[in-house]
Amino acid sequence: MGADDADGDAPASQHHAPYLFAPPGRCPGSLLRALHDATRNSALAGSFPVVCHHDCGPNDVVFRDGLPYAFGTAARGLPLEDVGYMA
DSSP states (O other), rough: EEEEETTTTTTTTTTOOOOTSTTTTOOHHHHHHHHHHHHHTSTTTTSSSSEEOOOOOSSOOEEEOOOOOOOOOOEEEEEHHHHHOOO
16 A cells, blocks of 8 residues: 555555455445445536546545545546446
C-alpha cells in the first residue's frame, strides 16, 4: 500500500490482487453499485442516471478508515460505463 496526497491508503501498484481494491467482504462491483445507488437520480447526477467513478481500478481507489473516499475522475454518467471499465 502507498499513501495518497490526502493521507489515505492507496494500493502501491496496479498489479495487486482485488482484495486490496475492496475491504474484506466487499467486492469491487459492490462498491461501484453503492456509489451508483447513492447518487442515482440525485442533483449530483444531473441529467444522467448516476455519478460514475470512471477509472475504477486497484490503483485508483483510495481508502481512509476502510472506506473509499477519493474519486478524482468521478463524473456524471451511465452505470455501464463503470462496468465496462472493470471488464
